[in-house]
Amino acid sequence: MSRAGVRASAFALAALAVVLLGAWLLFGRGGSPVQTDLLAMLPATERHPLAEVAVDRLAHADGDRMTLLVADADDDAAKDAARELGRTLERSGAFGSVIAELPPFDLNQFVAPYLPHRFMLLGDADRATLAQPGYDLPQALAQRLNEPFLAGVGTRLEDDPFGWLQHWLDQQPWSRSALVPEDDLLVAHRDGHSYVMVTAMLHGSAYDDAVQRRALGALAQAEQALRHAHPQADLVRAGAIFHAATARAGAERDVHVVGIASTVGIALLLLWVFRSAGALLLAFLSTAIGVAVAATVTVLAFGQMHLLTLVFGAALLGEAVDYSIQYLCARANAGERWQPLAGLRQVRPALLLALGTSLLGYALLGLLPFPALRQMACFAVSGLIAACLSVFCLLPALLTRPARPMSPALVRGALALQHASARLGRRRGGFALLGLLVLLAAPGWWRLGHDDDIRQLIDTPAEITRQENLVREVAGIGGGTQFFLVHGEGAEQVLEREEALEARLQAMVDAGTLQGWLGLAGMVPSHQRQAQDHALLAPLFADREALGRRLAKAGFKPAAVEAYLAAWPGTPLALEDWLKWPIATPFRHLWLGASAHGYGSIVLPQGGDDVPALHAAAAGLPGVELVDKPASVSALFGRYRAYAGLWLLGALVLIAPLFAWRYGLRGMPRVLAPPALGIAFSLAVLGYLGQPLTLFHGMALMLVLGVGANYAVFLREGEPHTAHRPGAAYAGVLLSAVTALLSFGLLAASSMPALRHFGLTLLLGIGFTALLAPLSLPRGERTP
Amino acid sequence: MRRLIALLLLLCLAPACLAQDDSLLQAVLAQLGRHPSVRAEFNQRRENPALAQPQVSRGQLLFVLGHGMLWQVREPYQESLALTGSRTARIGPDGTLRSVRGDRGVSQVSQMLQSLLAGKPDEALRQFQIEASGDLGQWRLHFVPRQSRMARVLSGIELDGGDYLDGIRIELASGERTDIRFADTRDAGTLSALEQRALGLP
Numbered sequence: 001m002s003r004a005g006v007r008a009s010a011f012a013l014a015a016l017a018v019v020l021l022g023a024w025l026l027f028g029r030g031g032s033p034v035q036t037d038l039l040a041m042l043p044a045t046e047r048h049p050l051a052e053v054a055v056d057r058l059a060h061a062d063g064d065r066m067t068l069l070v071a072d073a074d075d076d077a078a079k080d081a082a083r084e085l086g087r088t089l090e091r092s093g094a095f096g097s098v099i100a101e102l103p104p105f106d107l108n109q110f111v112a113p114y115l116p117h118r119f120m121l122l123g124d125a126d127r128a129t130l131a132q133p134g135y136d137l138p139q140a141l142a143q144r145l146n147e148p149f150l151a152g153v154g155t156r157l158e159d160d161p162f163g164w165l166q167h168w169l170d171q172q173p174w175s176r177s178a179l180v181p182e183d184d185l186l187v188a189h190r191d192g193h194s195y196v197m198v199t200a201m202l203h204g205s206a207y208d209d210a211v212q213r214r215a216l217g218a219l220a221q222a223e224q225a226l227r228h229a230h231p232q233a234d235l236v237r238a239g240a241i242f243h244a245a246t247a248r249a250g251a252e253r254d255v256h257v258v259g260i261a262s263t264v265g266i267a268l269l270l271l272w273v274f275r276s277a278g279a280l281l282l283a284f285l286s287t288a289i290g291v292a293v294a295a296t297v298t299v300l301a302f303g304q305m306h307l308l309t310l311v312f313g314a315a316l317l318g319e320a321v322d323y324s325i326q327y328l329c330a331r332a333n334a335g336e337r338w339q340p341l342a343g344l345r346q347v348r349p350a351l352l353l354a355l356g357t358s359l360l361g362y363a364l365l366g367l368l369p370f371p372a373l374r375q376m377a378c379f380a381v382s383g384l385i386a387a388c389l390s391v392f393c394l395l396p397a398l399l400t401r402p403a404r405p406m407s408p409a410l411v412r413g414a415l416a417l418q419h420a421s422a423r424l425g426r427r428r429g430g431f432a433l434l435g436l437l438v439l440l441a442a443p444g445w446w447r448l449g450h451d452d453d454i455r456q457l458i459d460t461p462a463e464i465t466r467q468e469n470l471v472r473e474v475a476g477i478g479g480g481t482q483f484f485l486v487h488g489e490g491a492e493q494v495l496e497r498e499e500a501l502e503a504r505l506q507a508m509v510d511a512g513t514l515q516g517w518l519g520l521a522g523m524v525p526s527h528q529r530q531a532q533d534h535a536l537l538a539p540l541f542a543d544r545e546a547l548g549r550r551l552a553k554a555g556f557k558p559a560a561v562e563a564y565l566a567a568w569p570g571t572p573l574a575l576e577d578w579l580k581w582p583i584a585t586p587f588r589h590l591w592l593g594a595s596a597h598g599y600g601s602i603v604l605p606q607g608g609d610d611v612p613a614l615h616a617a618a619a620g621l622p623g624v625e626l627v628d629k630p631a632s633v634s635a636l637f638g639r640y641r642a643y644a645g646l647w648l649l650g651a652l653v654l655i656a657p658l659f660a661w662r663y664g665l666r667g668m669p670r671v672l673a674p675p676a677l678g679i680a681f682s683l684a685v686l687g688y689l690g691q692p693l694t695l696f697h698g699m700a701l702m703l704v705l706g707v708g709a710n711y712a713v714f715l716r717e718g719e720p721h722t723a724h725r726p727g728a729a730y731a732g733v734l735l736s737a738v739t740a741l742l743s744f745g746l747l748a749a750s751s752m753p754a755l756r757h758f759g760l761t762l763l764l765g766i767g768f769t770a771l772l773a774p775l776s777l778p779r780g781e782r783t784p
Numbered sequence: 785m786r787r788l789i790a791l792l793l794l795l796c797l798a799p800a801c802l803a804q805d806d807s808l809l810q811a812v813l814a815q816l817g818r819h820p821s822v823r824a825e826f827n828q829r830r831e832n833p834a835l836a837q838p839q840v841s842r843g844q845l846l847f848v849l850g851h852g853m854l855w856q857v858r859e860p861y862q863e864s865l866a867l868t869g870s871r872t873a874r875i876g877p878d879g880t881l882r883s884v885r886g887d888r889g890v891s892q893v894s895q896m897l898q899s900l901l902a903g904k905p906d907e908a909l910r911q912f913q914i915e916a917s918g919d920l921g922q923w924r925l926h927f928v929p930r931q932s933r934m935a936r937v938l939s940g941i942e943l944d945g946g947d948y949l950d951g952i953r954i955e956l957a958s959g960e961r962t963d964i965r966f967a968d969t970r971d972a973g974t975l976s977a978l979e980q981r982a983l984g985l986p
Binding site for chain 2: 075139142143145146157158181182183552555556557560
């Protein structure tokens with residue numbers, strides 16, 4: 001076996017091993033390592049580490065369940081349909097638990113746990129009145145005893161003769177819920193419709209592929225049965241799972257469309273140009289090895305792979321195939337004089353230079369503290385290295401026989417284009433033409449703007465948003481994206497700080513600028529607050545005899561008076577006890593508990609999207625901050641987008657000496673011109689299109705620089721070897737460009753706005769750069 | 785729970801027609817609906833197992849169909865409450881309205897009946913079994929909760945009257961009993977500015 005043969009066999013074995021490892025990592029371990037949670041891919045943006053924990057906690061509290069409302073104008077039909085829906089979902093086994101019918105409970109049992117703490121808990125109005133001098137005890141008692149129509153529901157008169165505990169309970173969040181138990185179901189009535197709630201807890205994360213498929217499958221079946229039995233009933237849904245499913249479906253469609261369209265397109269193109277199926281297979285082999293190695297390395301390094309990376313990877317095919325194309329072109333152009341290793345020596349400088357510039361670009365991308373970009377960079381770097389190595393190691397052994405020359409039509413066309421484009425580089429007319437182009441581009445640059453709001457990057461179907469809004473309005477579940485993080489050194493300090501915040505929030509509610517708020521301190525006051533409340537009541541209990549006489553005079557039986565006085569002073573309500581009560585279940589996620597960064601809790605503002613007002617509510621309070629994740633991420637994206645311009649300059653500065661070393665100081669600007677002008681003209685077109693720049697445009701321009709520099713290098717390096725066939729080198733470059741456009745450019749048709757921006761920019765950038773590539777040729781070789 | 789009764793009262797005065805096949809009930813509701821705003825003197829008497837003697841309060845009621853009511857206690861203390869739709873407000877001596885925060889919470893019943901205020905009596909039929917007896921000159925409506933959860937708290941409500949509503953009796957499972965009698969019931973005539981404001985009238 002020849003040296004090339006040994007090298008090829010070793011490489012083939014290594015590649016096979018990596019591919020098998022990758023296959024096992026991706027498919028062999030049960031559960032797909034493909035991640036669809038966009039949140040998981042966002043960089044940490046919050047100053048306080050607990051804020052990230054809180055973001056995560058809220059996402060899961062909201063994310064791992066499905067909230068369904070069955071709506072019908074006919075109340076009985078709605079309730080029957082909801083019960084059936086609950087049973088069908090339960091039977092499907094696709095959910096951890098399904099709640100439609102409530103377990104029986106006694107309203108009185110609800111109050112009982114609070115009784116030992118009743119002298120520690122005061123409503124806001126009672127606290128204010130008791131703090132003022134001259135509290136009218138007899139009047140308070142008479143008001144309570146003679147409340148219009150009836151008292152006695154909630155606390156019993158003898159347990160709470162003054163109604164203090166009752167007033168405190170009235171102020172609890174569950175007293176405000178629009179959902180009420182009816183026929184053992186949770187029901188809201190609105191606009192002449194009954195809405196019955198069914199909650200289904202998923203068997204895992206909403207972003208887990210298997211969990212998602214089973215849950216949505218079961219829901220679709222149940223929905224069909226529901227439509228059949230109750231044609232009038234409507235099913236309204238909310239939950240992260242529906243977003244995740246849409247994102248996944250979109251991404252899968254993208255992978256299919258972009259992947260298949262680019263594969264088929266590239267295949268047809270290569271068949272036409274090289275007129276051989278063998279060459280085609282080899283080009284794909286090299287690319288496939290690159291992608292397989294990239295996927296394996298990415299999963300090994302990150303434990304999982306995000307959908308964005310996968311879609312990006314499908315597009316990366318277009319760059320990886322360039323290396324094989326250059327080698328295939330060299331073979332086609334050599335004709336009968338073909339020698340595999342000599343051919344390799346001929347293309348090696350071009351390939352290494354091209355690989356070097358690409359790696360520089362991606363390495364810069366990987367330096368960002370942004371998981372999604374790092375993953376893409378890791379994918380690209382490992383994939384490109386593997387694809388390039390496969391050209392060096394594998395192809396010489398497989399391509400020993402000479403090949404037919406490239407399709408003459410392509411070479412002729414390329415030559416014509418090359419002449420047209422090279423005119424720009426001429427001293428006289430060229431500068432005038434360039435000036436004209438710059439003049440044309442200037443209004444585009446002038447019109448360029450930017451928009452970093454990441455909400456624009458999430459393309460939620462209007463129907464999902466409509467249903468979610470309805471669920472929010474009817475059930476009061478879900479809500480804005482902002483919340484307050486309260487943190488401190490201990491549970492007590494956190495609760496005290498919450499109280500300071502909640503006083504301000506309540507003032508906003510009273511002023512009508514906020515609908516409400518949800519926080520633990522409203523349900524379990526700090527010990528300090530409880531002690532203050534207790535102290536307000538203490539003077540009334542100082543003279544027990546007098547208080548007893550007062551109660552007896554109002555009409556209470558002696559036994560009731562005795563029992564009430566004996567209950568004083570009671571004990572404080574402790575947070576850790578309260579958290580164990582069943583009533584705490586829907587609120588437990590608000591308590592972050594202890595961590596290395598101290599104690600923390602979450603306070604949710606409700607129905608107020610006046611962000612400056614919310615910021616003002618937190619201003620100046622120690623240990624309280626408003627967390628607005630979308631805004632923080634948008635700000636971060638904006639910063640990176642601004643840096644993108646600097647990176648481009650930085651990358652040009654890094655590449656320039658490389659080119660100067662290879663082509664001399666006079667040749668360097670010519671080789672650098674195509675990518676630099678390509679970027680400039682792309683920006684102008686984006687300006688004309690009225691597309692505001694985002695981070696993703698910036699990323700795409702980085703790629704344009706990398707790929708564009710490749711084209712200039714390929715042409716400059718290839719031209720001396722194809723002197724006998726004018727236009728052949730440029731034909732190879734055009735071939736690379738068209739394959740890149742077929743893959744990257746197709747991203748412009750993606751369902752994800754981020755990828756769409758990315759694809760469009762690449763489409764423009766690669767197109768311009770490929771057309772401008774002949775500028776890189778030294779002047780002497782341009783004139784035929 | 786206070787609002788439950790308030791709403792029931794409204795319901796009974798609403799001229800809406802009920803789906804229940806009971807001509808007397810319908811006739812009573814139609815008859816009460818002929819008086820869109822009413823004033824009456826009330827006398828409320830409450831018995832509770834914890835009390836050795838019943839509690840009695842007196843005052844004036846102003847009721848406006850579709851808007852709510854003013855409950856003005858004169859004895860044994862002075863207090864004015866405006867019960868409108870989803871909110872209860874206390875009217876201060878200076879005429880200012882201050883929301884009484886929260887509903888009669890734990891019962892969770894109040895919110896359920898809000899749409900009743902919009903004149904939708906099917907809500908009450910969903911919650912209660914209603915029996916009518918007597919004749920238009922002297923009728924009696926008996927409400928029994930359909931929901932077992934509510935029945936554990938509320939035994940029943942009884943309304944009686946003739947041309948106007950004469951009385952409400954509420955019995956709780958705990959043994960508490962509230963009797964409200966109305967006297968000198970008449971059409972309300974013009975409302976004062978304060979009354980209009982308190983009830984949210986234009």
